Amino acid sequence: MEIKVLGTGCRKCRTLEETTKQAVAETGIEATIIKVEDMLEIMKLGVMTTPALVIDGNVVLKGRVASLAEIKELIQK
Template sequence: MEIKVLGPGCKKCGTLAEATKKAVEELSIDANITKIDDMVQILSYGVMSTPALVINEKVVVSGKVPTVDEIKSFIQKA
């Protein structure tokens, strides 16, 4: 599973990255988590509001930091 955290490096982006890491650990799945801070790459996903979470190349949330449980739900649906 490929998971990407999109954001310019703000505090919320870091919070989302940590929450995503925790969700992956709690689900005991094999996932590659990548942080992307390049604005050109972020815009290529159609994201206008960061932070954003991309799972298997699909944007699942942008503009807010979801809870660990919400992230787990996104992962399970992917």
């Protein structure tokens, strides 16, 4: 599984990245987490508001920080 955390490095973006790492560790799912900070790359994915979360090429969250439970649910689908 490939998970991309999209964001320019703001506090909310860093929080989403850390929460995503924690969710992956707690669920035991094998995943590669990539932090994308380049706005051109983020816009290519159709995201205009950050932070955002992309799982296997699908944007599943944008514009807010999700809870640990919500991220676990998203990565287990």
